[in-house]
Amino acid sequence: MAALVLVPGFWLGAWAWEDVARELRSAGHEVHTVTLTGLAERAGEAGPGTGVQAHIADIVRVIEDNGLQDVVLVGHSGANVPVTGAAARIPGRIARLVFVDTAPLPSGMAVIDFNHPATQERWRKEVAEEGDGQWLPVPPFERTGDAHDLAGLTDEHLARLRERCTPQPFATATEGLDLPHGLPAVPSSLVACTFTPGQLRELAASGSPLFAPLAGMDLHHLPTGHWPMFSRPVELAMTLGGLADR
Template identity: 40%
Template sequence: MSTFVLVPGAWLGAWAWQHVARALKELGHRAHPVTLSGLGERAADPVEKIGLNTHVADVHDAIASLRDVILVGHSYAGIVTGMVAADAPQTVTRAIFLDSNVPIDGRSMTDGFSQRGRELVRAQVTQAGGYWSVPDPEEFDGHGLTADQVAWLRDRCTPHPGQTLFDPASLTRPLRELTATYVHCVQPQMGRSDEVEALRDVPGWSFATLDTGHWPMVSQPLALARLLHEIVSA
């Protein structure tokens, strides 16, 4: 039996993990989905008080009473997951980065975007009163989601606290020192970042793929749960 703490990416809350959490429990594990500040049922939190370190603190709080945690971070939450795993080696035994960003010390998530991309996101967050807006329906195309799944996602998504995209990550030890797995979702066909590829031959790191798109907890929750089970059982 393993204890999974499941951290959702941008726009999502604990709700996004419900099918995966159920499947993990059926496989004999514990599963603790997390909702980060300003999202999901916490959407009323004041956005001006929420930054990247707020989300890191949320996850530290979630694991405070747990032991031997398998910490899973999806998309944006890979940055949060990497920071927490670096901080808490006595609690987090493995970090799993699910089609996610990874933290780079001193750099923000948007530092990895093109200059034009950074300008567009900054302008959108300013226009939306401090939030990163929920993606338009067509942005889910090509990710293995049915129309019903896209509707289910978008009905529940909440705008994401924008400052978290611009705050630099801070690592208390290098990612290379973690025991970790990177899971790459292969639809649509997009390569991993140079930062992720640089970890491929690092002892303690492993890599896996999942034949679906960027929201596997919705498109393929059972396959994702089985893969998580296989990772911790290897």
């Protein structure tokens, strides 16, 4: 049976996967949850140069130190870049990449580049004014913001996010991956939460190089907001477990 390595998105630590990991382990799966450098209990380990390569190294270290093979490597949201980089570095150990409400980015593209220009400007302003020039502050997680993004979250979920999230090393948002040979040649799946598979297929067929990788991906639909490990942990675990059982 494949081992699952779960990598959280921006502002999160391994704690974000607690409910999903519990479900997977109860079904007999081997699960490793990752806290990336500079986040959660590792907040004190980051420096000014902590970026994408440090997070790739974190993931590779978990896989190699635990002697894992046939890994189902799961990345949520902004973890799309480091899980792609880890798979490119050790492709022989990766059985499948799974992107949770995110997708691989083209070579050289950073997470910030994928966002609307207004969001990019807001992030840079927040980092300069509140993040000492190197930290992306935790969002307010208020329902007055993007209700679609927060769909399915209870008030208790929102309070938990506000309490436990930590600022994100900003270089991880501004650094892209150099992929001279293209995306890793491993099977890839996408669990779509804020988009439907039909919408993703339309993007894939649009001819834009940005969405070209979607055409070859195995698509799954888990309708909820952008944080399914909180809003629908049982269903997410079932989806990931099914992919691991292939």
